[in-house]
Amino acid sequence: MAGLDPAIRNSARSLDARIKSGHDKGGEWSRRPVEGIGRWLLAADVPEVQAVTEGSTAATVVEIRDLSLVFQTGDGPVAALADIDLAIGRGEFVSFIGPSGCGKTTLLRVIADLEQPTGGTIVVNGVSPNEARLARAYGYVFQAPALYPWRNVARNVTLPLEIIGFDPGLRAARAAKYLAMVGLEGFERKFPWQLSGGMQQRVSIARALGFEPDLLLMDEPFGALDEITRDRLNEQLLRLHEATGKTVVFVTHSIAEAVFLSSRIVVMSPRPGRIVETIDSDLARGRTLDARESPRFLDIAHKVRAALRAGHSYDD
Numbered sequence: 001m002a003g004l005d006p007a008i009r010n011s012a013r014s015l016d017a018r019i020k021s022g023h024d025k026g027g028e029w030s031r032r033p034v035e036g037i038g039r040w041l042l043a044a045d046v047p048e049v050q051a052v053t054e055g056s057t058a059a060t061v062v063e064i065r066d067l068s069l070v071f072q073t074g075d076g077p078v079a080a081l082a083d084i085d086l087a088i089g090r091g092e093f094v095s096f097i098g099p100s101g102c103g104k105t106t107l108l109r110v111i112a113d114l115e116q117p118t119g120g121t122i123v124v125n126g127v128s129p130n131e132a133r134l135a136r137a138y139g140y141v142f143q144a145p146a147l148y149p150w151r152n153v154a155r156n157v158t159l160p161l162e163i164i165g166f167d168p169g170l171r172a173a174r175a176a177k178y179l180a181m182v183g184l185e186g187f188e189r190k191f192p193w194q195l196s197g198g199m200q201q202r203v204s205i206a207r208a209l210g211f212e213p214d215l216l217l218m219d220e221p222f223g224a225l226d227e228i229t230r231d232r233l234n235e236q237l238l239r240l241h242e243a244t245g246k247t248v249v250f251v252t253h254s255i256a257e258a259v260f261l262s263s264r265i266v267v268m269s270p271r272p273g274r275i276v277e278t279i280d281s282d283l284a285r286g287r288t289l290d291a292r293e294s295p296r297f298l299d300i301a302h303k304v305r306a307a308l309r310a311g312h313s314y315d316d
């Protein structure tokens with residue numbers, strides 16, 4: 001982390017501290033979903049690890065074996081995850097779906113090295129989650145956009161690139177490319193508070209894409225949006241996945257969203273989160289929202305609902 005501009009380091013640290021202290025609670029700054037953003041942004045550039053991950057072309061990007069996680073709380077232990085076995089292949093679009101509190105975010109945060117498992121093993125891009133984070137092997141889209149209100153849109157997107165030490169020309173080119181990809185060209189100089197919630201979320205997607213990670217972790221990125229905006233962003237995300245071949249791990253509550261986007265859907269049980277079933281989806285590439293009315297789509301959605309029921313997600 002030597003060589004990092006102290007002002008950038010301090011502002012990212014203070015964001016985490018403000019979130020942790022509850023100072024930024026409420027509204028767009030609700031506490032839990034953005035906890036860890038400073039840690040993600042500040043991941044140091046470690047050349048030897050970078051080489052490992054860049055050279056890693058293994059077919060399996062995430063490999064999880066017999067993983068469990070128990071949180072120690074003031075009210076006693078909380079078992080959040082149990083018996084998780086999962087392998088995610090390069091280029092897959094995998095969704096985690098399950099009832100509120102079943103451990104979807106926790107599992108995503110374990111992959112991102114923002115939570116530590118208490119049992120089992122996990123490998124990300126051929127290395128530990130910690131090494132993968134330090135090597136910036138993944139981009140993370142938090143449930144709340146978590147943008148810096150005092151930085152304009154372009155400078156929010158370029159923040160991780162400033163931390164890595166990219167030169168200004170390359171930073172500007174990346175911001176322009178990825179803001180255009182999420183349909184926000186012309187908004188570079190606006191501030192987050194001048195944008196709608198959907199536009200802010202698109203800025204945070206552009207930020208996660210900006211350093212061109214092969215792995216994209218997305219925690220209910222469209223959960224707070226209206227249905228029309230969500231539909232449009234679902235289509236954009238699918239096009240992006242088809243165009244880039246990135247591996248995407250996506251958390252959602254929505255059966256329709258999971259089926260529309262995913263190549264594989266991981267259905268989780270209520271806490272402690274276990275994998276009830278993984279369901280393959282073979283909907284055609286280049287599909288549009290109309291695919292949601294096709295018999296194949298309805299068939300896969302039915303399987304997901306049945307697996308949720310089998311996992312007791314609908315029980316009181």
Ligand SMILES: Nc1ncnc2c1ncn2[C@@H]1O[C@H](COP(=O)(O)OP(=O)(O)OP(=O)(O)O)[C@@H](O)[C@H]1O
Nearest residue numbers: 071073078080099100101102103104105106107271
């Ligand atoms: N830092 C923590 N300390 C203690 N318990 C936690 C912590 N983080 C999560 N939990 C608990 O672990 C369980 C799983 O939480 P998690 O946020 O992963 O659920 P989720 O499936 O993402 O839910 P939602 O769909 O509502 O976002 C919950 O019971 C939650 O209260």
Ligand SMILES: [Mg+2]
Nearest residue numbers: 104105106219
């Ligand atoms: Mg969650």
